[in-house]
Amino acid sequence: xxxxxxxxxxxxxxxxxxxxxxxxxxxxxxxxxxxxxxxxxxxxxxxxxxxxxxxxxxxxxxxxxxxxxxxxxxxxxxxxxxxxxxxxxxxxxxxxxxxxxxxxxxxxxxxxxxxxxxxxxxxxxxxxxxxxxxxxxxxxxxxxxxxxxxxxxxxxxxxxxxxxxxxxxxxxxxxxxxxxxxxxxxxxxxxxxxxxxxxxxxxxxxxxxxxxxxxxxxxxxxxxxxxxxxxxxxxxxxxxxxxxxxxxxxxxxxxxxxxxxxxxxxxxxxxxxxxxxxxxxxxxxxxxxxxxxxxxxxxxxxxxxxxxxxxxxxxxxxxxxxxxxxxxxxxxxxxxxxxxxxxxxxxxxxxxxxxxxxxxxxxxxxxxxxxxxxxxxxxxxxxxxxxxxxxxxxxxxxxxxxxxxxxxxxxxxxxxxxxxxxxxxxxxxxxxxxxxxxxxxxxxxxxxxxxxxxxxxxxxxxxxxxxxxxxxxxxxxxxxxxxxxxxxxxxxxxxxxxxxxxxxxxxxxxxxxxxxxxxxxxxxxxxxxxxxxxxxxxxxxxxxxxxxxxxxxxxxxxxxxxxxxxxxxxxxxxxxxxxxxxxxxxxxxxxxxxxxxxxxxxxxxxxxxxxxxxxxxxxxxxxxxxxxxxxxxxxxxxxxxxxxxxxxxxxxxxxxxxxxxxxxxxxxxxxxxxxxxxxxxxxxxxxxxxxxxxxxxxxxxxxxxxxxxxxxxxxxxxxxxxxxxxxxxxxxxxxxxxxxxxxxxxxxxxxxxxxxxxxxxxxxxxxxxxxxxxxxxxxxxxxxxxxxxxxxxxxxxxxxxxxxxxxxxxxxxxxxxxxx
Numbered sequence: 001x002x003x004x005x006x007x008x009x010x011x012x013x014x015x016x017x018x019x020x021x022x023x024x025x026x027x028x029x030x031x032x033x034x035x036x037x038x039x040x041x042x043x044x045x046x047x048x049x050x051x052x053x054x055x056x057x058x059x060x061x062x063x064x065x066x067x068x069x070x071x072x073x074x075x076x077x078x079x080x081x082x083x084x085x086x087x088x089x090x091x092x093x094x095x096x097x098x099x100x101x102x103x104x105x106x107x108x109x110x111x112x113x114x115x116x117x118x119x120x121x122x123x124x125x126x127x128x129x130x131x132x133x134x135x136x137x138x139x140x141x142x143x144x145x146x147x148x149x150x151x152x153x154x155x156x157x158x159x160x161x162x163x164x165x166x167x168x169x170x171x172x173x174x175x176x177x178x179x180x181x182x183x184x185x186x187x188x189x190x191x192x193x194x195x196x197x198x199x200x201x202x203x204x205x206x207x208x209x210x211x212x213x214x215x216x217x218x219x220x221x222x223x224x225x226x227x228x229x230x231x232x233x234x235x236x237x238x239x240x241x242x243x244x245x246x247x248x249x250x251x252x253x254x255x256x257x258x259x260x261x262x263x264x265x266x267x268x269x270x271x272x273x274x275x276x277x278x279x280x281x282x283x284x285x286x287x288x289x290x291x292x293x294x295x296x297x298x299x300x301x302x303x304x305x306x307x308x309x310x311x312x313x314x315x316x317x318x319x320x321x322x323x324x325x326x327x328x329x330x331x332x333x334x335x336x337x338x339x340x341x342x343x344x345x346x347x348x349x350x351x352x353x354x355x356x357x358x359x360x361x362x363x364x365x366x367x368x369x370x371x372x373x374x375x376x377x378x379x380x381x382x383x384x385x386x387x388x389x390x391x392x393x394x395x396x397x398x399x400x401x402x403x404x405x406x407x408x409x410x411x412x413x414x415x416x417x418x419x420x421x422x423x424x425x426x427x428x429x430x431x432x433x434x435x436x437x438x439x440x441x442x443x444x445x446x447x448x449x450x451x452x453x454x455x456x457x458x459x460x461x462x463x464x465x466x467x468x469x470x471x472x473x474x475x476x477x478x479x480x481x482x483x484x485x486x487x488x489x490x491x492x493x494x495x496x497x498x499x500x501x502x503x504x505x506x507x508x509x510x511x512x513x514x515x516x517x518x519x520x521x522x523x524x525x526x527x528x529x530x531x532x533x534x535x536x537x538x539x540x541x542x543x544x545x546x547x548x549x550x551x552x553x554x555x556x557x558x559x560x561x562x563x564x565x566x567x568x569x570x571x572x573x574x575x576x577x578x579x580x581x582x583x584x585x586x587x588x589x590x591x592x593x594x595x596x597x598x599x600x601x602x603x604x605x606x607x608x609x610x611x612x613x614x615x616x617x618x619x620x621x622x623x624x625x626x627x628x629x630x631x632x633x634x635x636x637x638x639x640x641x642x643x644x645x646x647x648x649x650x651x652x653x654x655x656x657x658x659x660x661x662x663x664x665x666x667x668x669x670x671x672x673x674x675x676x677x678x679x680x681x682x683x684x685x686x687x688x689x690x691x692x693x694x695x696x697x698x699x700x701x702x703x704x705x706x707x708x709x710x711x712x713x714x715x716x717x718x719x720x721x722x723x724x725x726x727x728x729x730x731x732x733x734x735x736x737x738x739x740x741x742x743x744x745x746x747x748x749x750x751x752x753x754x755x756x757x758x759x760x761x762x763x764x765x766x767x768x769x770x771x772x773x774x775x776x777x778x779x780x781x782x783x784x785x786x787x788x789x790x791x792x793x794x795x796x797x798x799x800x801x802x803x804x805x806x807x808x809x810x811x812x813x814x815x816x817x818x819x820x
Contacts, residue, residue, distance in 0.1 A: 039813025077144025274763025281327025
């Protein structure tokens with residue numbers, strides 16, 4: 001074939017392939033864009049008594065108006081489904097334990113855990129526990145979701161979300177139980193106690209002792225640290241094996257350092273420049289695209305309500321009405337316990353109880369798996385709770401032979417009126433009304449911060465288990481389930497929950513920190529979500545005699561690390577400007593440059609600075625060196641800096657400096673020795689990734705916010721469309737939280753942050769502001785997929801109005817739902 005002819009055919013082939021690729025892109029775009037909702041127009045629907053109006057403002061925040069509350073909740077369900085249908089379906093499937101039908105074997109462990117907890121059955125039964133108004137709201141909300149689904153099916157609107165073209169799955173009608181299941185799922189996802197108990201048991205076995213006088217990573221020192229060690233209670237517990245880290249996609253329960261958190265600040269009128277109360281609340285959760293939070297405004301019979309909602313729930317979880325502002329934060333309540341149940345060696349279907357052997361309650365459950373045979377589980381319950389298999393949450397690494405692990409948790413009951421409590425909170429007219437509503441809340445346990453125009457309050461809501469004072473482990477570690485002193489005796493009264501009402505200093509502040517100091521069993525919690533950030537918040541709040549909306553915004557966006565300010569003077573006390581100047585190009589010279597930078601640094605975790613990167617990498621390497629030789633593979637469970645442990649080591653508190661000596665070495669190392677070696681290690685790793693010019697390093701390059709699509713985050717090509725990356729400030733211990741992943745491949749990535757920020761000023765309510773971390777839409781082709789993300793990254797907000805005329809004046813679309 002002549003060369004010219006070959007060239008001509010190659011050109012034709014190239015053009016044909018290009019045309020084919022172009023047509024494929026156009027086809028994909030066409031089908032994907034079919035599911036983009038139209039915010040304008042009239043729809044005839046089943047389920048409303050009168051026209052419902054959904055007014056979308058400039059940022060696609062729906063303002064929903066209807067003749068009755070039921071019609072308004074119908075509109076919210078419709079709006080949620082329009083913008084977040086895939087997200088809602090995913091949340092429902094997680095709670096039901098039905099992910100594997102879509103994703104195959106990789107989600108089997110997540111499904112198994114949900115089935116063993118029996119979350120969805122409990123949710124179905126809990127519908128009957130709600131009051132009549134709540135049942136009506138749940139049904140109206142479900143009808144609104146289903147009206148959108150019917151419209152999608154009838155109008156061939158791309159199955160409602162582009163993801164459904166990639167994953168063929170059933171889309172059954174929404175049920176009231178689905179919303180309750182999502183609320184219960186939030187309680188499970190918020191749980192840190194299970195992972196803490198497992199890790200403490202592993203520490204006990206690894207070190208053969210655990211007590212109040214020990215300086216240990218991951219164990220907060222406490223005066224009430226009573227009880228026996230796990231190694232003493234179960235001398236046959238597995239030893240020496242690497243702890244198994246169960247893969248639990250979409251749940252992430254095995255790492256307590258990646259737990260949710262929040263900040264809340266309430267200011268009384270006497271401390272406010274406007275002579276009325278202020279409330280700032282930020283909710284910190286896993287970053288994702290789209291955000292876990294969706295903004296909405298509802299016009300209820302009791303008044304307008306606006307703020308943060310979760311798709312799938314007919315609730316404003318954090319927001320304000322004309323009468324009340326409220327914010328919620330995880331309370332880190334010790335509301336779950338692991339128990340070790342002894343099996344009858346002659347009849348394994350029986351377990352030991354205080355009264356003798358008893359049969360497990362059991363039934364079968366089938367998990368259907370895409371492209372694989374179904375898996376049949378035997379679900380078992382003891383008097384303490386459901387049996388968890390050893391393949392979950394690393395339980396096999398602590399379970400003695402002839403025993404199984406069960407879980408007691410407040411959320412595992414059908415007598416759950418948390419949905420009713422949340423709906424009544426939205427309708428509350430006073431602090432007393434809101435506190436009364438909180439009495440019905442079961443789980444997830446939360447610190448509820450409240451303001452009216454002239455009052456402030458904070459109350460822990462959620463059920464607190466009643467334990468005996470002579471519990472063998474004090475609830476800190478798994479305990480023998482057959483011993484009566486270890487078992488729960490019901491629940492404490494609501495009046496036992498901590499409460500702060502109109503404090504004298506005029507300020508209520510919370511970062512998930514310890515709020516009461518009471519001995520076990522009235523302790524509320526052994527582990528709190530924060531031990532550092534609350535000091536910074538108290539400093540910022542106390543530095544002003546009066547506050548404004550802007551001063552609270554400043555506190556929300558603060559990126560100074562109190563941990564860095566505490567640790568660096570301790571760790572580097574004998575290293576600053578020590579020794580002779582080293583020759584340029586040597587390791588010692590690089591180390592001196594790094595120490596010089598850190599000596600002049602104020603602890604601000606600014607994305608444009610190199611110091612936060614040097615500090616964080618150094619502390620990570622240092623903690624790894626301190627614990628690796630004693631803990632071996634268990635050291636991998638500590639993926640984040642434990643500032644309390646590091647302080648106690650370098651202050652030599654209770655002999656903590658002993659951790660600095662490498663036990664396998666014949667030389668006795670000092671804490672200065674191990675600190676220098678760790679700094680060299682950190683600088684070497686950073687140089688390999690970012691180059692040798694320390695001064696040009698940027699914290700934001702390593703600490704990018706990962707707003708990843710939960711399912712498509714690793715998909716070829718698609719990940720560049722669905723994932724959002726942003727350079728961010730902050731860190732693990734800043735008020736503007738930016739919690740790192742801790743994963744070896746990208747340890748500094750920002751994966752947990754404030755997905756919602758709201759500031760409510762009751763001296764000028766219409767000046768209240770809010771923001772979420774991405775955009776309102778869950779559709780990657782929508783301009784509202786990430787339009788709020790840039791504002792969020794820059795620390796900006798959008799206005800929050802309850803004025804219907806203002807909402808309509810700035811509308812980008814109005815959807816009217818008319819009764820058929």
